[in-house]
Amino acid sequence: MSELKIPYKIYLEENEMPKYWYNLRADMKNKPAPLLNPATLKPMTAEELSGVFCDELVKQELDDSTALFEIPEEIRNFYRMYRPSPLVRAYCLEEKLKTPAKIYYKFEGNNTSGSHKLNSAIAQAYYAKKQGLKGVTTETGAGQWGTALSMACSYFGLDCKVFMVKVSYEQKPFRREVMRTYGAQVTPSPSTETEVGRKILEKHPGTTGSLGCAISEAVEVAVKSEGYRYVLGSVLNQVLLHQSVIGLESKTAMDKYGIKPDIIIGCAGGGSNLGGLISPFMGEKLKGNADYRFIAVEPASCPSFTRGKFAYDFCDTGMVCPLAKMYTLGSGFMPSANHAGGLRYHGMSSTLSQLYHDGLMEAVSVEQTSVFDAAEKFARVEGILPAPESAHAIKVAIDEAMKCKETGEEKTILFGLTGTGYFDMVAYEKFHDGKMQDYIPSDAEIAESLSGLPTVE
Amino acid sequence: MSELKIPYKIYLEENEMPKYWYNLRADMKNKPAPLLNPATLKPMTAEELSGVFCDELVKQELDDSTALFEIPEEIRNFYRMYRPSPLVRAYCLEEKLKTPAKIYYKFEGNNTSGSHKLNSAIAQAYYAKKQGLKGVTTETGAGQWGTALSMACSYFGLDCKVFMVKVSYEQKPFRREVMRTYGAQVTPSPSTETEVGRKILEKHPGTTGSLGCAISEAVEVAVKSEGYRYVLGSVLNQVLLHQSVIGLESKTAMDKYGIKPDIIIGCAGGGSNLGGLISPFMGEKLKGNADYRFIAVEPASCPSFTRGKFAYDFCDTGMVCPLAKMYTLGSGFMPSANHAGGLRYHGMSSTLSQLYHDGLMEAVSVEQTSVFDAAEKFARVEGILPAPESAHAIKVAIDEAMKCKETGEEKTILFGLTGTGYFDMVAYEKFHDGKMQDYIPSDAEIAESLSGLPTVE
Numbered sequence: 033m034s035e036l037k038i039p040y041k042i043y044l045e046e047n048e049m050p051k052y053w054y055n056l057r058a059d060m061k062n063k064p065a066p067l068l069n070p071a072t073l074k075p076m077t078a079e080e081l082s083g084v085f086c087d088e089l090v091k092q093e094l095d096d097s098t099a100l101f102e103i104p105e106e107i108r109n110f111y112r113m114y115r116p117s118p119l120v121r122a123y124c125l126e127e128k129l130k131t132p133a134k135i136y137y138k139f140e141g142n143n144t145s146g147s148h149k150l151n152s153a154i155a156q157a158y159y160a161k162k163q164g165l166k167g168v169t170t171e172t173g174a175g176q177w178g179t180a181l182s183m184a185c186s187y188f189g190l191d192c193k194v195f196m197v198k199v200s201y202e203q204k205p206f207r208r209e210v211m212r213t214y215g216a217q218v219t220p221s222p223s224t225e226t227e228v229g230r231k232i233l234e235k236h237p238g239t240t241g242s243l244g245c246a247i248s249e250a251v252e253v254a255v256k257s258e259g260y261r262y263v264l265g266s267v268l269n270q271v272l273l274h275q276s277v278i279g280l281e282s283k284t285a286m287d288k289y290g291i292k293p294d295i296i297i298g299c300a301g302g303g304s305n306l307g308g309l310i311s312p313f314m315g316e317k318l319k320g321n322a323d324y325r326f327i328a329v330e331p332a333s334c335p336s337f338t339r340g341k342f343a344y345d346f347c348d349t350g351m352v353c354p355l356a357k358m359y360t361l362g363s364g365f366m367p368s369a370n371h372a373g374g375l376r377y378h379g380m381s382s383t384l385s386q387l388y389h390d391g392l393m394e395a396v397s398v399e400q401t402s403v404f405d406a407a408e409k410f411a412r413v414e415g416i417l418p419a420p421e422s423a424h425a426i427k428v429a430i431d432e433a434m435k436c437k438e439t440g441e442e443k444t445i446l447f448g449l450t451g452t453g454y455f456d457m458v459a460y461e462k463f464h465d466g467k468m469q470d471y472i473p474s475d476a477e478i479a480e481s482l483s484g485l486p487t488v489e
Numbered sequence: 490m491s492e493l494k495i496p497y498k499i500y501l502e503e504n505e506m507p508k509y510w511y512n513l514r515a516d517m518k519n520k521p522a523p524l525l526n527p528a529t530l531k532p533m534t535a536e537e538l539s540g541v542f543c544d545e546l547v548k549q550e551l552d553d554s555t556a557l558f559e560i561p562e563e564i565r566n567f568y569r570m571y572r573p574s575p576l577v578r579a580y581c582l583e584e585k586l587k588t589p590a591k592i593y594y595k596f597e598g599n600n601t602s603g604s605h606k607l608n609s610a611i612a613q614a615y616y617a618k619k620q621g622l623k624g625v626t627t628e629t630g631a632g633q634w635g636t637a638l639s640m641a642c643s644y645f646g647l648d649c650k651v652f653m654v655k656v657s658y659e660q661k662p663f664r665r666e667v668m669r670t671y672g673a674q675v676t677p678s679p680s681t682e683t684e685v686g687r688k689i690l691e692k693h694p695g696t697t698g699s700l701g702c703a704i705s706e707a708v709e710v711a712v713k714s715e716g717y718r719y720v721l722g723s724v725l726n727q728v729l730l731h732q733s734v735i736g737l738e739s740k741t742a743m744d745k746y747g748i749k750p751d752i753i754i755g756c757a758g759g760g761s762n763l764g765g766l767i768s769p770f771m772g773e774k775l776k777g778n779a780d781y782r783f784i785a786v787e788p789a790s791c792p793s794f795t796r797g798k799f800a801y802d803f804c805d806t807g808m809v810c811p812l813a814k815m816y817t818l819g820s821g822f823m824p825s826a827n828h829a830g831g832l833r834y835h836g837m838s839s840t841l842s843q844l845y846h847d848g849l850m851e852a853v854s855v856e857q858t859s860v861f862d863a864a865e866k867f868a869r870v871e872g873i874l875p876a877p878e879s880a881h882a883i884k885v886a887i888d889e890a891m892k893c894k895e896t897g898e899e900k901t902i903l904f905g906l907t908g909t910g911y912f913d914m915v916a917y918e919k920f921h922d923g924k925m926q927d928y929i930p931s932d933a934e935i936a937e938s939l940s941g942l943p944t945v946e
Contacts, residue, residue, distance in 0.1 A: 039503045040569040046496045112497040113581065113872050124570065124644075142599050144874040144909070186869040187581075206914040212921045213868055411670055412643040415570045417601040452601070454911045457663040464669045 041118040042285040049116055050280040051103055053273045056311045057383060058099035059318045062390055064382035065357035073488055076354050083255055084262050088159040092270040110154045110187060114143035119285040124413040133436035135429060137449040138282045145180035147451030148305050149265050152274035156263045157184035166259035167191025171246030174200050175207025177265035182214035195221040195249045199240035207455055221246040228252055244349020251352055266302030267381050275308025283312045293324060293446040295432055299424035300328040301374055303381030309448040328395040329424040333471045334367040336360055336380045337388055337395035339478055344488040345379055355486060358385040362481035368471040372400055372459035373420025396428060399470040403427050404463040419451040420459055498575040499742040506573055507737040508560055510730045513768045514840060515556035516775045519847055521839035522814035525801060530945055533811050540712055541719050545616040549727040567611045567644060571600035576742040581870040590893035592886060594906040595739045602637035604908030605762050606722050609731035613720040614641035623716035624648025628703030631657050632664025634722035639671035652678040652706045656697035664912055678703040685709055701806020708809055723759030724838050732765025740769045750781060750903040752889055756881035757785040758831055760838030766905040783850040786881040790928045791824040793817055793837045794845055794852035796935055801945040802836055812943060815842040819938035825928040829857055829916035830877025853885060856927040860884050861920040876908040877916055
């Protein structure tokens with residue numbers, strides 16, 4: 033098909049939308065290492081996991097051989113409310129850069145949660161409902177995942193209990209109110225509602241909380257309450273499975289127009305978006321049917337791929353969750369306070385970690401002022417105001433497009449635009465006022481944090 | 490085509506998108522009354538208007554006989570970045586309400602300005618650029634229009650100078666930062682940059698500003714600066730012309746699937762969205778080719794259609810702009826401070842005013858707690874978090890759907906969902922906390938405000 037016929041935005045028809053999620057692990061020769069029980073250091077069994085997660089999600093978490101999971105009709109109906117998301121040809125950005133590269137982005141921000149997080153939230157809520165549960169618990173930092181989960185729970189009539197890091201609860205009240213609009217109960221963490229919360233408050237009376245503490249509170253409430261389970265928005269295999277809808281839609285849209293990407297770029301925090309975007313393309317590569325370059329982009333202030341260690345580590349700061357083998361900076365690592373966007377998780381999805389370890393994927397880290405600069409450049413020509421997380425991918429997509437300008441190569445670049453930055457204007461303000469700073473942790477700082485890694489044979 | 494085949498969201502193909510705007514006035518028997526020069530009380534000439542507005546926009550403003558205006562290719566290219574907007578079948582809302590009614594909404598919130606305002610902003614920026622101007626000036630309250638204009642100016646490389654009501658500038662900094670991201674210069678109004686601003690500051694040193702004052706400052710700067718013109722986001726005929734793209738897309742999408750709406754509902758402040766949505770349908774009605782019920786929904790706290798007077802009035806509080814014949818509450822009318830959403834303009838588009846006066850359209854007013862209640866109900870099933878403005882239409886769409894439930898009629902309802910409420914979470918918070926109050930101005934209050942109407946033969 034002629035290049036000229038490619039529209040600004042490719043929307044699939046409803047009957048072209050994926051009916052199956054794709055489980056990339058099924059096609060991996062080196063499977064990601066299993067989760068370990070933190071007490072016994074033995075692989076977590078389905079039974080052990082089912083106290084924390086819904087049964088169906090435990091199955092998905094542990095299954096590394098089934099390639100396709102049917103997307104239940106109820107979830108597909110919900111997807112239809114905000115999907116397919118558009119695959120956009122960045123004609124205006126290309127023109128601005130005067131690059132021969134062809135740039136595409138898959139935009140996941142056109143829903144109220146403002147990001148791709150909803151793709152997995154609705155799946156997790158559905159399985160909770162199907163199991164007859166009353167509700168779910170989770171933690172949230174700035175509130176993107178909490179918002180997505182609130183929307184999903186509201187749709188299925190489930191209780192949703194969100195522990196929100198206290199400093200965000202107080203200083204970023206807008207996402208809190210979005211969650212309340214969807215009927216969620218939002219509690220500032222640490223709280224007096226849990227044992228772990230009370231303990232922390234006793235020890236640190238003035239604390240403004242942390243994600244690690246909020247996770248521990250959410251898990252405690254889930255485990256102790258009849259009819260509740262805990263849910264998580266990134267890192268886990270099940271989350272990457274649900275997020276494969278991003279890559280599947282992208283690939284179908286590109287195949288339809290005969291487009292083959294040379295480079296696929298995504299931002300990486302816990303890996304939910306990157307894993308979802310690359311899944312079907314990586315599957316092709318693993319089977320030897322096609323080749324692509326994959327680039328994970330992480331913040332220089334939280335560089336788990338590029339400066340972390342591939343080892344078993346705790347998934348939470350509170351060390352109550354299972355151990356995962358992953359690229360990690362140590363579960364005690366905290367990105368510098370002047371780090372503005374998300375992508376602040378100390379570790380990385382086990383699946384992506386394995387792929388990176390096996391040389392199937394590249395990773396780069398970028399500094400935040402260059403990220404906001406790319407975000408602003410992008411917004412001014414493409415219209416969309418990107419989330420700081422998403423702008424990490426934009427930054428590297430622009431870099432790659434500029435390399436094409438030098439070499440004259442007409443490469444095709446695909447990147448994931450995970451969401452919008454409407455609730456990140458404080459960070460944009462800092463950038464506009466020249467008050468934003470970059471921060472690169474020292475080798476000593478990372479070594480110190482890595483020294484706390486658990487010892488696993 | 491079978492009912493079952495109607496997807497959740499109808500997206501037109503790019504080649505189905507409108508190539509012409511539709512000028513409803515061409516098909517009106519009773520034309521809207523002309524703008525009057527405030528000094529002479531004679532109709533404004535093109536020459537007089539061209540000191541304030543771009544030449545091409547003056548032509549569009551005054552032309553009430555040309556039915557179709559070609560949309561320039563540059564504007565269509567920009568439209569392609571965020572249009573077509575989806576026409577959504579509200580299957581989930583219908584199910585929740587258990588109504589036999591079929592509910593559709595045209596969603597204009599999927600762009601960074603968060604509303605339909607961008608449709609006219611890009612057109613006005615284009616004509617300014619084409620005329621070789623350096624830039625444009627405007628005023629903004631909470632910032633929706635200012636954001637749209639900033640995006641449009643950034644795309645065409647035009648200066649954009651926005652006078653933002655001081656209280657919003659200080660208390661609602663997020664939209665201000667969005668504007669800055671797109672390169673706009675945002676000044677809190679009243680400012681010391683203009684004569685009128687200095688005069689007001691001298692008289693009321695602590696004032697936090699008003700829209701009327703911001704308009705006066707923006708007009709002053711436009712008129713006094715070489716290469717600048719003033720632009721406005723609502724009320725004017727040219728704005729309704731550009732916004733007809735909403736109705737044209739809606740009608741094409743509905744025709745494609747053989748859907749004929751019985752009732753068309755839109756919120757009404759200055760009339761930009763309502764006028765745009767109904768234009769092609771009203772055109773059919775005027776030509777006797779079809780019949781539809783049209784319902785304008787306004788806030789009970791600012792009820793220009795339902796309690797105002799059809800008369801010539803000033804368009805701005807500062808009384809520097811031309812007079813327009815419209816339904817008005819008097820240019821000195823200020824909605825109560827506890828009014829949360831937009832739709833706070835004292836008057837109404839002359840075109841819509843004439844149609845309402847001629848009995849071609851209905852109007853209702855609704856109280857804000859019922860509006861937020863409808864907004865929340867809608868968000869929980871349809872996912873989208875609506876702007877308070879848009880929720881006025883939702884409220885009445887639900888009311889009409891519930892009437893169908895009583896009578897068993899399977900009416901088809903179309904309403905305009907103009908935008909998202911991400912920057913309105915303070916109002917949602919008030920609603921959640923039970924602190925939102927309703928306010929209905931007394932007859933005496935309205936009579937007092939109307940007593941200031943200018944005397945025009």
